[in-house]
Amino acid sequence: MNIDYCLRGTAKGNKVRFFISSTKNLVEEARLNHNLSTLATAALGRTLTATAMMGIDLKGKDTISIAFKGDGVLGSVIAKSNSSGEVKGYVDNPEVDLPLKNNGKIDVSSGIGFGTLYITKDMGLKQPYVGSVPIVSGEIGEDITEYYYSSEQTLSAVGLGVLIDIDYTVKSSGGFILQIMPGAESEIGFELDDKVQKLPPLSTYLIDNKPEDLLEYFFEDDFKLLEKKVIKFKCQCSKSNFEKALITLGKSELEMLAHDEEIEVVCQFCNKKYIFKNDELIELVKLI
Numbered sequence: 001m002n003i004d005y006c007l008r009g010t011a012k013g014n015k016v017r018f019f020i021s022s023t024k025n026l027v028e029e030a031r032l033n034h035n036l037s038t039l040a041t042a043a044l045g046r047t048l049t050a051t052a053m054m055g056i057d058l059k060g061k062d063t064i065s066i067a068f069k070g071d072g073v074l075g076s077v078i079a080k081s082n083s084s085g086e087v088k089g090y091v092d093n094p095e096v097d098l099p100l101k102n103n104g105k106i107d108v109s110s111g112i113g114f115g116t117l118y119i120t121k122d123m124g125l126k127q128p129y130v131g132s133v134p135i136v137s138g139e140i141g142e143d144i145t146e147y148y149y150s151s152e153q154t155l156s157a158v159g160l161g162v163l164i165d166i167d168y169t170v171k172s173s174g175g176f177i178l179q180i181m182p183g184a185e186s187e188i189g190f191e192l193d194d195k196v197q198k199l200p201p202l203s204t205y206l207i208d209n210k211p212e213d214l215l216e217y218f219f220e221d222d223f224k225l226l227e228k229k230v231i232k233f234k235c236q237c238s239k240s241n242f243e244k245a246l247i248t249l250g251k252s253e254l255e256m257l258a259h260d261e262e263i264e265v266v267c268q269f270c271n272k273k274y275i276f277k278n279d280e281l282i283e284l285v286k287l288i
């Protein structure tokens with residue numbers, strides 16, 4: 001299966017909202033683009049998965065970004081997505097790794113460290129909405145659960161998993177966000193919590209199971225599927241966007257850059273490289 005997707009809908013008589021996704025391909029693309037270590041693949045992969053699902057909850061041209069700014073070895077881990085299912089992201093230190101934890105798991109929490117999780121929603125208003133919470137575990141899923149609870153007063157369960165194969169490729173990846181609507185009976189929360197606890201590690205579960213299997217596991221047939229949306233790693237960068245950015249540097253700075261035969265500009269989000277020859281830079285100076 002070469003396509004990633006997210007299932008969105010409601011369950012238990014509209015008392016629960018769900019987002020369930022498979023993200024193996026987009027996480028593998030991020031790994032290849034950024035030459036990510038195993039640790040960075042797990043941390044960014046989980047963050048991309050959560051951000052893609054939260055993006056599906058947006059409308060129109062709205063965007064959401066998630067930024068883990070911790071003191072761990074990875075530095076900041078950033079992802080951004082939109083309502084079209086396009087997600088992109090990067091890690092400050094993509095090549096660092098850490099030994100596995102005693103239980104054999106990738107030590108994402110040490111990679112992230114302590115600090116602040118920022119969630120920014122740009123809904124085309126004058127000011128974007130920025131919510132922040134202290135990083136509680138650095139395991140990503142728990143931190144997003146905490147964000148929903150303290151910033152949006154929403155009870156949720158967030159599960160994210162990325163499994164790396166022995167050849168360092170992504171073997172499986174995906175996640176779920178279950179949100180309990182205000183006014184729902186507490187039994188619904190207990191029941192779902194019990195199912196989440198009994199679920200095998202998500203990354204292992206997703207080797208042989210699809211999001212539809214997870215949906216059935218959580219709700220049997222008591223759900224309403226509203227959307228099955230393709231999600232992918234996609235960056236909107238272009239040479240013309242970088243031209244605009246270069247122009248904002250100002251005349252003297254651009255003239256300085258034009259002394260070199262060419263300069264290379266790298267997109268932080270997707271690691272794509274754009275070359276500007278000095279005559280192109282001189283043309284840009286004329287526009288100022």
Ligand SMILES: [Zn+2]
Nearest residue numbers: 235237267270
């Ligand atoms: Zn890009």
